[in-house]
Amino acid sequence: MDTFLEEGPKNPIKIQDNTFRDGHQSLLATRMRTEDMLPIAEKMDSVGFWAMEVWGGATFDTMHRFLGEDPFDRIRTLKKYIKKTPFSMLLRGQNLVGYRNYADDVARLFVDKACEAGMDVFRVFDALNDFRNFETVVERIKANGKHFQGTICYTLTERRMGGDVFNLAYYVDKAKEIQEMGANTLCLKDMAGIMSPFDIAKIIVELKKSISIPIQLHTHYTSGMASMVYLEAIKAGVDIVDTCLAPFALRTSQPAIEPIVATLYGTSRDTGFDLSLLLELGDYMETVAPKYRDYLAKNKMGVIDTGVLAHQVPGGMISNLVGQLKEAKALDRLAEVYKDVAITRKELGMPPLVTPTSQIVGVQSVLNVLFGRYKMVTNEVKDLAYGLYGRTPIPVDPEVQKKVLKNYKRGETPVTGRAADFLEPELEKAKAKVGDLAKDDFDLLIYTLYPTTGEQFLKWKYGLEERPTNVKPKTLEDIRKEDEAMAAAIEQVCKTI
Numbered sequence: 001m002d003t004f005l006e007e008g009p010k011n012p013i014k015i016q017d018n019t020f021r022d023g024h025q026s027l028l029a030t031r032m033r034t035e036d037m038l039p040i041a042e043k044m045d046s047v048g049f050w051a052m053e054v055w056g057g058a059t060f061d062t063m064h065r066f067l068g069e070d071p072f073d074r075i076r077t078l079k080k081y082i083k084k085t086p087f088s089m090l091l092r093g094q095n096l097v098g099y100r101n102y103a104d105d106v107a108r109l110f111v112d113k114a115c116e117a118g119m120d121v122f123r124v125f126d127a128l129n130d131f132r133n134f135e136t137v138v139e140r141i142k143a144n145g146k147h148f149q150g151t152i153c154y155t156l157t158e159r160r161m162g163g164d165v166f167n168l169a170y171y172v173d174k175a176k177e178i179q180e181m182g183a184n185t186l187c188l189k190d191m192a193g194i195m196s197p198f199d200i201a202k203i204i205v206e207l208k209k210s211i212s213i214p215i216q217l218h219t220h221y222t223s224g225m226a227s228m229v230y231l232e233a234i235k236a237g238v239d240i241v242d243t244c245l246a247p248f249a250l251r252t253s254q255p256a257i258e259p260i261v262a263t264l265y266g267t268s269r270d271t272g273f274d275l276s277l278l279l280e281l282g283d284y285m286e287t288v289a290p291k292y293r294d295y296l297a298k299n300k301m302g303v304i305d306t307g308v309l310a311h312q313v314p315g316g317m318i319s320n321l322v323g324q325l326k327e328a329k330a331l332d333r334l335a336e337v338y339k340d341v342a343i344t345r346k347e348l349g350m351p352p353l354v355t356p357t358s359q360i361v362g363v364q365s366v367l368n369v370l371f372g373r374y375k376m377v378t379n380e381v382k383d384l385a386y387g388l389y390g391r392t393p394i395p396v397d398p399e400v401q402k403k404v405l406k407n408y409k410r411g412e413t414p415v416t417g418r419a420a421d422f423l424e425p426e427l428e429k430a431k432a433k434v435g436d437l438a439k440d441d442f443d444l445l446i447y448t449l450y451p452t453t454g455e456q457f458l459k460w461k462y463g464l465e466e467r468p469t470n471v472k473p474k475t476l477e478d479i480r481k482e483d484e485a486m487a488a489a490i491e492q493v494c495k496t497i
């Protein structure tokens with residue numbers, strides 16, 4: 001402790017800013033537009049971030065589907081303004097930026113084109129922590145001379161780290177495996193915000209003895225523990241942490257950067273950042289936030305979800321469950337679904353809950369609650385039980401496996417090999433289908449990853465069809481009008497009671 005409080009930045013903590021990716025993905029359904037990032041891009045570059053996460057995760061999907069923006073163009077455009085700070089992206093292993101495993105030819109082309117567009121750091125994860133699903137993309141990341149960040153999805157089965165599956169030994173073994181794969185850095189990814197402060201301290205101390213590559217920590221504020229987690233991790237010697245500017249932080253997003261800078265000021269882990277510059281950047285983010293605030297969950301007073309401590313359901317998954325139940329007009333059954341998630345998850349081999357396994361488990365749990373357990377089974381659950389996503393942390397419950405694989409198109413006996421080995425190459429077929437609509441490999445990838453919405457996007461892109469107005473952004477003027485209408489409506493209600 002004495003050494004930690006020592007004067008001067010002996011070992012500054014490095015910071016990755018996630019405002020332009022996970023921040024708005026977590027809080028605003030990934031709807032932030034490139035044009036709203038540009039006014040502060042150059043200033044963001046001057047902060048001194050270790051990296052800025054600007055791409056990957058859900059951005060590729062929402063950009064072409066809802067915003068009418070070319071995902072690759074975002075990297076190119078931001079790169080014009082952000083010249084020093086490396087760009088980081090979240091890559092879902094063989095799932096790339098989609099929700100299923102793609103064939104190796106697609107994975108290779110995707111990484112090559114992301115590098116060409118300007119991506120520098122690839123944070124690669126697999127929803128099952130089956131690192132065989134990294135092999136193809138890692139080969140291309142290395143071949144392009146880029147940074148491979150190997151990721152372990154952090155998850156729990158108990159209140160605290162421990163138990164038979166996700167215990168300290170599990171994380172140490174996984175970290176060693178990642179280092180052996182040639183990773184430049186290791187990322188511990190706590191997507192649900194369930195990591196507790198003293199557990200991370202324990203893990204960091206142990207990892208520092210076991211591996212030599214730098215360790216980065218990614219967490220979400222969801223349960224309210226994240227700032228404490230960072231402080232303990234920083235004291236224990238973690239190298240890099242992920243944060244967002246305050247307006248896009250907290251809730252289900254990352255911890256805010258500003259309090260961390262202030263907390264560490266004058267200690268041996270002082271960031272050295274200019275706090276007033278960060279406040280200025282935060283002020284700017286406040287001015288664009290109203291445009292998107294309809295996406296912000298506003299159904300409760302608390303900005304943290306203490307229930308996560310009990311049910312371990314990640315933030316993004318919660319909003320999906322709510323959305324699904326709303327559509328089925330069964331929102332009152334949310335508590336039952338939470339309970340079912342824990343059971344279904346165990347039956348399906350205890351996957352960490354992260355895209356796409358969080359959706360797979362979540363959708364199945366909703367179906368289980370609405371129609372009876374496994375009365376209706378999604379194709380994704382069948383694929384998971386068959387082994388198409390890779391090896392689950394524990395075996396799939398044999399009875400459930402038998403039930404869901406009954407009459408399954410690929411067969412009733414599960415497979416155990418690397419997931420993508422069961423997939424036929426896809427690119428040539430996609431090329432033939434999309435034809436002249438795809439002008440280059442970037443277009444071809446948009447189409448291959450998302451055939452339906454990708455084709456639609458390419459038609460917009462080349463002016464073959466007009467973009468519907470709902471893919472155009474709401475202007476601040478629109479928001480102001482809505483606010484006025486809302487205020488008038490509230491006034492009317494107040495008069496009548």
Ligand code: CO
Pocket residue numbers: 022191218219220
């Ligand atoms: Co995240």
